[in-house]
Amino acid sequence: MVVMSAPTQDVIMGGAKEMLDSYGRRINYLRVSVTDRCNLRCAYCMPAEGIEKREHRDILSLEEVENIVRAAVRLGIEKLRFTGGEPLVRKGLLQLVENLAQIKGLKDIALTTNGILLKKYARDLKNAGLNRVNVSLDSLDREKYRRITRCGRLDDVLEGIELAQEVGLTPIKLNVVLIGGFNDDEIIDFVNLTFKRDLEVRFIELMPLGEAQAWRKSSFISNQTVLDKLPRLIPLPFKGPGTVARLYKLPNAKGKVGLISPISSHFCNYCNRIRLTADGKLKPCLHSNQEVNLKGVHPDELLRLLFEAIKAKPAKHYISTKGASEAQRNMNEIGG
Ligand code: SAM
Ligand code: SF4
Numbered sequence: 001m002v003v004m005s006a007p008t009q010d011v012i013m014g015g016a017k018e019m020l021d022s023y024g025r026r027i028n029y030l031r032v033s034v035t036d037r038c039n040l041r042c043a044y045c046m047p048a049e050g051i052e053k054r055e056h057r058d059i060l061s062l063e064e065v066e067n068i069v070r071a072a073v074r075l076g077i078e079k080l081r082f083t084g085g086e087p088l089v090r091k092g093l094l095q096l097v098e099n100l101a102q103i104k105g106l107k108d109i110a111l112t113t114n115g116i117l118l119k120k121y122a123r124d125l126k127n128a129g130l131n132r133v134n135v136s137l138d139s140l141d142r143e144k145y146r147r148i149t150r151c152g153r154l155d156d157v158l159e160g161i162e163l164a165q166e167v168g169l170t171p172i173k174l175n176v177v178l179i180g181g182f183n184d185d186e187i188i189d190f191v192n193l194t195f196k197r198d199l200e201v202r203f204i205e206l207m208p209l210g211e212a213q214a215w216r217k218s219s220f221i222s223n224q225t226v227l228d229k230l231p232r233l234i235p236l237p238f239k240g241p242g243t244v245a246r247l248y249k250l251p252n253a254k255g256k257v258g259l260i261s262p263i264s265s266h267f268c269n270y271c272n273r274i275r276l277t278a279d280g281k282l283k284p285c286l287h288s289n290q291e292v293n294l295k296g297v298h299p300d301e302l303l304r305l306l307f308e309a310i311k312a313k314p315a316k317h318y319i320s321t322k323g324a325s326e327a328q329r330n331m332n333e334i335g336g
Contacts, residue, residue, distance in 0.1 A: 019076035021284075021313040028078045029242060029273040032065060033335035034093060035085040036278045040114050041150040042138070044177065044212040045331045048150060060280045060295055062096045068276060068294055069100055071302035075310070079108040081134075083335030085278065088117040094128045101129025110134065112175070112336065116152060118160025126167040133164050134173040134202075138182075140189050148182065165197075173200040173258070180221035187229050194255030202245050202258035209287070210330030222264040226257070233257060241270035268316035274309065277333055282306065284313035286334060 019027050036059075041048055060068070069080060080100065087093060088111075100109060108131050115135040125133075137157055139145040145154040164172055176183065176190055190201050203226050206212055206219060227233060233248035236256065244267050245258030261267075275283040280295025282305070292309040294302060 017076060019307075019310055021310050023313075023315055025269075025271060025313070026076070026241065027272055027274060027310050027313070028076055029081070030069065030072050030077045030079070031081045031083055031273060031275045031335050032069070033083050033085060033276065033278045033333065034065065034087050034096070035059065035090040036333045037089055038084060038086040038114070038332055039089055039116055040086065040152045042114075042136075043148055043150065044179070044206060044215065045210065047211060047330075051330070051332065054279060058295075059278050060276075062092045064280065064295065065096060065276075066099055067299045068280075068302055068306075069106070070103060071299065071306055072274075073103055073105045074303060075306055078106065080106060080110070082109075082111040085332045085335075086114055086116070087111055088113055088121055094121070094124050097125060097128040097130050108132075112136065113160075114149070114152065115157035115160040119156065119163050122160065122163040122169055123167050126169055130169060132171060132173075133169045134175055135161055135164070136175040136177075137161075138177050138179065140186055144183070148179075171198065171200060173202055176201060176203050177206050178203045178221055178223065178225065179206055180218045180225075182219070184221060184225055187226055191226075191230055191233075191250065191257055194250060194253045194257060197255055199255040200245075200247075200258050201255065202260055204260040205263045207262055207287075207331075210332075220263065223259040223261045224264065226259060230257075242272040243270075262317075266317060271313075274306075274313070275334060277329070277335070279333075282309045283334065284309050285317060286336075287317035288314050290314065 021027055036051060036054065038046060041050065082093070084090070097109060100106060109129060110132045111125065111130055112134045115137065118133065118135065135157065138148050142154045145152055161172060178184065193199055194201055203223055205223055208220065232250060234251065236247040236249055238246065245260050248257045248259070275286060276294070277283060280293060281291035282294050283291055290312060292305055294305060297305060
C-alpha cells in the first residue's frame, strides 16, 4: 500500500498546477491510443495477418477516455495527442475531440495518423477543435510505400497532407521511421520537401519493439546517417524539456528537419509524457512493462491512480543495455 504524505493527499483531492515525477521531470503531455486497430499493416508495427480483435467492452469507451483526460488535466496535463492503431478508424473520434477541446487548461490537441483517411476527416477535425497533425510516411515511392505498409496507397496520404495544410492543421510534421536498406536512400528526397514547404520532416530511429524486435541488425540505423548525408544541415537552438526532436534546417528552406533518436541518444532525462493504451492501461514509460489499469475505475479514483503512475515513472529505458524494449506490446497497442 502507498502511504501518502499530506501534500500528496492535497494534490489528489484538489489537483495540481504542475506535476513532477520522482525525478523532478514535469509531466504535462498525455498520449491517448483510442484504438489498437489499423487500416494499414506496417511491417515493423503489426503482424501481416492483423491482430486479434478485442471485444468492444475491453476498449475504453469515449466517456471513459474523457473522464481520464479531465482528471489528467487537473494534474497538470496541458498537451494531448491521439494515436493508435489508427485513430481515424475509431468511431466517435470527432465528438471526443469536440468535448476535449472544451476543457480549460488543455492547451494543445494533436493527432498522429497514417494519413490514409485524412482527406475525409481533416476539415471536420479542424472544426471540432484539433490543432495539428503528425503524418507517418516512410517512403515517397508508391511501390515501396505499399510494401512497407503492406496495403497503403501513397496518393491518399499525399492528398490528406495537402488538405490538412489547407484547413490549418498546422504545423504538420512528417514522421519517417528510418530503416536501413529500405528508406535510407530517400533521406535527401525527404529533406528536400522542406525547401518549398513549411513542414517538419522528422526521422525516427527504428525501435526494437514488437514486430521489429526480430528484425536484422542492419535495419536499425542511427540518425547520424542523416547528418552524414546532409552536412549542410544547420542545427537550430534546442527548445528545452519535452522536445524530443533535435531540429535542423537547410539554408533557405521553409521547413525544418527533426531527428528523434530514442536509441542512439535517448531523451529520458527530459521526458514529459505518459501514455494511455486503448484498453485503458496507463503507461508511465513506453519501454517499460509497468502499467496501471484505469478501465472501469470510478472517476473519483482516477486522480489518485494517475498521481501514483506518474510518481512511478522510471528514470530511463534500458534498450541499449538489454538490446530490446521491455514493453511486451506491439506499437499499434501503445501508440508510439
Ligand atoms: N497509425 C498512426 C500512425 O502510423 O501514425 C499512429 C500510431 S503509430 C504506432 C505511431 C508512430 O509509431 C508512427 O509514426 C510509426 O511509424 C511509429 N512506430 C511504430 N513502430 C515503431 C518502431 N518499432 N520504431 C519506431 N517507430 C515506430
Ligand atoms: Fe498502423 Fe500506424 Fe502501426 Fe502503421 S505504424 S500499422 S499505420 S498503427
